[in-house]
Amino acid sequence: MTSSSSTHFLICLGTSLLLSLTAVCARAATYTWDGDNNGNWGVGNNWTSNSAPASGGGHDLVFAGSVNTTTSANGGGWTINSLSFNSGAGAFTSGGGTLTIGAGGITNNSTATQTINNQITLSANQSWNAASGAIVSTGYFDANSKNLTLTGSSAITISGQINSAATLTLSGSGNRTFGSSVAATTVNVQNTGTNSFSGQLSATTINVSAGTSTFANAQAGSGGINISGAANATFTGPVAGGSGSGITLSGSGAIGFSGSITGGTLNLTSAFTGTATLSGSGGKNISSTVVSGGTLVMNQSGGDDAINGSLTVNNGGTVIFGQDNQVPSWQTVTLNAGSTLLLGNTEQTFQNLVITGNSIIDFGGVDSQLNLTSNLTISNGVTLTIRNWDSAAGDVFAGSNPGTSVTIQYADSNGNIYATGTWGGGYVTPGTPVPEPATYGLILLGSGVAFVLCRRRRT
Numbered sequence: 001m002t003s004s005s006s007t008h009f010l011i012c013l014g015t016s017l018l019l020s021l022t023a024v025c026a027r028a029a030t031y032t033w034d035g036d037n038n039g040n041w042g043v044g045n046n047w048t049s050n051s052a053p054a055s056g057g058g059h060d061l062v063f064a065g066s067v068n069t070t071t072s073a074n075g076g077g078w079t080i081n082s083l084s085f086n087s088g089a090g091a092f093t094s095g096g097g098t099l100t101i102g103a104g105g106i107t108n109n110s111t112a113t114q115t116i117n118n119q120i121t122l123s124a125n126q127s128w129n130a131a132s133g134a135i136v137s138t139g140y141f142d143a144n145s146k147n148l149t150l151t152g153s154s155a156i157t158i159s160g161q162i163n164s165a166a167t168l169t170l171s172g173s174g175n176r177t178f179g180s181s182v183a184a185t186t187v188n189v190q191n192t193g194t195n196s197f198s199g200q201l202s203a204t205t206i207n208v209s210a211g212t213s214t215f216a217n218a219q220a221g222s223g224g225i226n227i228s229g230a231a232n233a234t235f236t237g238p239v240a241g242g243s244g245s246g247i248t249l250s251g252s253g254a255i256g257f258s259g260s261i262t263g264g265t266l267n268l269t270s271a272f273t274g275t276a277t278l279s280g281s282g283g284k285n286i287s288s289t290v291v292s293g294g295t296l297v298m299n300q301s302g303g304d305d306a307i308n309g310s311l312t313v314n315n316g317g318t319v320i321f322g323q324d325n326q327v328p329s330w331q332t333v334t335l336n337a338g339s340t341l342l343l344g345n346t347e348q349t350f351q352n353l354v355i356t357g358n359s360i361i362d363f364g365g366v367d368s369q370l371n372l373t374s375n376l377t378i379s380n381g382v383t384l385t386i387r388n389w390d391s392a393a394g395d396v397f398a399g400s401n402p403g404t405s406v407t408i409q410y411a412d413s414n415g416n417i418y419a420t421g422t423w424g425g426g427y428v429t430p431g432t433p434v435p436e437p438a439t440y441g442l443i444l445l446g447s448g449v450a451f452v453l454c455r456r457r458r459t
Contacts (some may be wrong), residue, residue, distance in 0.1 A: 066090030
């Protein structure tokens with residue numbers, strides 16, 4: 001290499017390094033607002049350095065004081081690394097051009113509410129921290145396939161549509177409110193505050209593990225809806241559980257579905273200790289329901305079934321009926337060992353009832369009816385406990401003779417056994433009930449009769 005070539009190379013290299021260093025310094029620059037002139041970001045006197053940040057510089061902007069708190073990102077779009085508010089900052093409102101925000105995100109260390117009316121685009125994964133006061137965003141929100149975490153002890157409200165988030169995570173203890181639609185690949189609700197999704201929430205996977213949440217319209221994909229921990233959740237509108245995982249409950253909270261449900265399964269796992277309620281009048285197109293823990297309340301109104309598929313109750317699971325005919329009359333209900341079915345003074349009609357282990361059927365004591373249009377199948381050696389049976393009140397258990405040796409126990413509302421009998425065809429006499437023989441009747445099992453259907457009269 002000649003001397004002149006070497007000199008030229010060194011000059012070029014030095015220039016390149018200088019430009020790179022300048023760019024790094026520009027990105028690292030912090031500008032603090034004092035608002036000495038007006039509310040425009042592009043005016044130098046509004047910043048303590050008396051020089052305005054470049055709108056495309058990717059700077060850290062800090063807002064302090066309480067002078068000219070109505071501000072404008074004037075001059076078009078601004079690209080910044082972060083936006084923060086000092087502990088003593090007043091209530092700022094920003095408008096103007098689009099904000100493209102980098103990894104620094106937004107932090108509010110002031111107790112005042114900070115309102116951002118700009119359209120927002122994310123250029124990196126980031127957190128918004130309502131550390132002391134609330135953060136309000138009203139403009140259209142392009143998450144640009146980036147991860148967004150909303151955290152802090154104060155409220156965060158995003159009223160504009162959120163589009164294309166990779167993972168949206170709600171953490172901290174503050175309330176989170178979404179006024180429009182939210183689209184993400186994964187949504188993780190982990191904060192201990194309250195959450196409100198007023199628009200349609202669309203995600204491949206929706207995970208809820210804490211707090212109290214309300215969903216107006218939740219549409220999950222193959223990852224389904226998974227509710228765990230101490231989370232309470234209310235679904236007031238349409239729900240899609242996804243064709244794969246469906247809806248899985250494994251926590252201790254209260255879960256309610258009052259709108260329609262399409263797709264997937266409903267699975268109350270053995271870890272679930274809470275209560276799930278199916279209510280309202282929207283159709284529940286659930287392919288199968290498995291209750292392995294906790295309590296499922298079927299209280300669907302309007303004459304619609306609470307589920308569309310089969311019902312299986314496992315050890316530790318309880319199903320309570322709050323309205324008549326909650327399971328389709330052509331479906332099968334299976335009671336495995338350790339399961340409980342509470343008729344709750346309703347009339348239920350199934351095609352098949354399969355009892356594989358020691359189980360409890362509670363008639364509630366006032367005019368409850370369980371009618372089977374096809375088969376009653378009970379495994380040999382099973383003990384079936386009938387609670388709150390009262391033939392005088394109109395209780396009916398009608399179905400074909402199971403043809404196996406079954407022990408029947410009759411118990412009061414406290415679970416105290418007052419009589420026993422065996423199931424061998426025809427009538428079963430429970431012995432001499434005590435203390436009130438008149439309040440207990442016989443359980444009729446029509447030997448050789450495939451179907452008995454009695455409808456009760458309501459007063």
